[in-house]
């Protein structure tokens with residue numbers, strides 16, 4: 001691994017290569033730096049290297065780092081964009097709505113309703129993605145594809161949540177063609193749902209350090225990279 005800044009340059013090169021392969025523009029794809037277990041200093045290096053999207057898995061961890069990061073950014077006129085990418089417990093919905101620009105992990109109707117309530121009391125329209133468990137692994141959070149279609153109208157009717165698209169996680173250690181099939185499945189589901197929801201329902205958040213090139217080729221709008229930027233995570 002190189003420095004954080006070298007790693008980001010390398011990720012950008014690979015992302016551009018994958019975009020070119022599929023006739024897309026790299027600027028249209030958002031690179032989210034996944035910063036679970038990453039120190040504030042590491043995050044600030046990523047911001048100084050030109051990334052502005054930060055993805056955290058836990059509300060508490062994000063809150064504990066946030067003030068220092070905002071202070072770092074204020075001096076440099078950087079405006080970080082906060083992404084909640086981990087499983088969200090209902091009792092954290094209030095803090096999540098107040099802290100995140102985009103929640104990637106709406107994984108039940110109940111949670112979506114709770115986020116809707118909290119967004120209402122915060123006077124905010126919360127942008128969010130629906131997490132879909134495309135691969136059907138038991139250990140994973142997310143709607144099944146069939147379930148999303150069942151509750152989709154109800155999700156769209158929430159007044160304080162703007163449902164912008166879908167998110168998925170490919171199986172860990174999947175073979176490349178297996179990950180690709182998951183990404184393609186998510187894209188096809190989005191295309192079906194988009195006919196109902198309209199053009200604002202457009203975003204696909206898919207692809208991590210080991211599989212983001214395939215995700216981009218299959219239509220990812222947002223990739224979420226941790227290890228490829230910051231190196232292996234220390235075990236916690």
Ligand SMILES: *Cc1c(COP(=O)(O)O)cnc(C)c1O
Nearest residue numbers: 034085208209224225226227228
């Ligand atoms: C940890 C995590 C990532 C980043 O994983 P890497 O393999 O380190 O790139 C992306 N998305 C989610 C939901 C994660 O939990």
